Amino acid sequence: MLENNTTMSNSVSFIYAPNIIVAPGTKYVDDFEDFQKRVLSLLADIMKANWTGLGIINLIGQTSNKKVIITPDPINGNACAEDRRNPSWGNAIEIPISVEYVKGTGKKSPGFMPDEIILHELIHAYFMHHGAKQDMALFVPPNFYYHTFGEFAAILLTNIYMSAKGRQVLRRDHTEGQLTGMCSHDEGFLILHADPNQFGYPYSQFPHEKLIWNLTEQAPELIFNYVRHENGVFNPVRYYLNTLPERRLRELRPRSGEVFHRTDELEGEAMKFLREAERVEKEGWTK
Structure with a gap:
């Protein structure tokens, strides 16, 4: 100190x-x-x-x-x-x-190269200086151990950086494991879900998707002006934002067995998100 x-x-x-x-x-x-x-x-x-x-x-x-x-x-x-x-x-x-x-x-584990360690800690520092909520407890079923939202943000953003640098071995969570399988791809990472009967407590159906939404809320300038433009193979943030109108439209559709009569409202809501995504793509995020 x-x-x-x-x-x-x-x-x-x-x-x-x-x-x-x-x-x-x-x-x-x-x-x-x-x-x-x-x-x-x-x-x-x-x-x-x-x-x-x-x-x-x-x-x-x-x-x-x-x-x-x-x-x-x-x-x-x-x-x-x-x-x-x-x-x-x-x-x-x-x-x-x-x-x-x-x-x-x-250590030679994923995420522990010298530049990766420094970037990981700089991300924490950035969030600290901006008063972001980093310390809320976090466990993503079935077996992702981030411990806190701050660690989720630092690990995800460092993984996106690593992928942009052409590195194929990414870090799984706040352990020293490797991100593998469907979760090493944008869509698989985003739609990860778990069986609620397996855990017996409330959880987000698509927890990574919810966390990325939270990340865009807490650090919009970083996400919209920088991270979303990263062209590496792994970038769930870019995938999330690029598919946002489609995903929002899907959320507004009626559940199985329901009837949805407000077609104009459904289409209007989807178009609002589409226009906003196009504006951000063209102009970048502004306060």
Whole structure:
């Protein structure tokens, strides 16, 4: 944890987002300069050839009064964005990251390459600075363990980034497993559902779809101006938005055995969503 301004004496700001700072922190490591150079290089790489990493860093950079400070941690296996509101150095999020992670000598599980770890934590920092609800408990039947909405968002967005970079092995959830089977494809991921009789408690019929809707509500500028344009093989956010009018039309249709007489209302509602999707595609999201 950073304690005062003296710990910032060897800090360096990232050129494309000066409020992202690589600083020594208070935990001693053998070669901070090497750590610093590696992190700055990884930040630049995160912005290249993809929309998601570019969007996260650009949007963090636009909140210039809110710092994100990346510090080295000598403890193996540690990476965590933490809210450190210390009056001596301002409103900041600290991200202590294990040196082994930055060097690429840590875990080899999906989502644990150096740039992927840093992006994952930057996503947490972005949501923290924007006051998004990250900590609500979350379990997606039948066996996706995200633990919180914040982890769902960070894992999904990092997977979309990884796919845009041409990486085929994606992370399943907040464990170290691999995303496989139908859920490694956009539609399969989106329509995942479970048998309510198997669990005996209320749940969302299509939980990933509901969570992506929540994500668009909490981070519209990131989603509409950046993530939806990602052209990787895996991008359930893009698929969700591109099929939104069709999906909304399906939701408005009568259930089996029911009669729906309000044809004009049904068509009007569908057209409203279609026009909105076309507007966002053309103009981007605006506040």
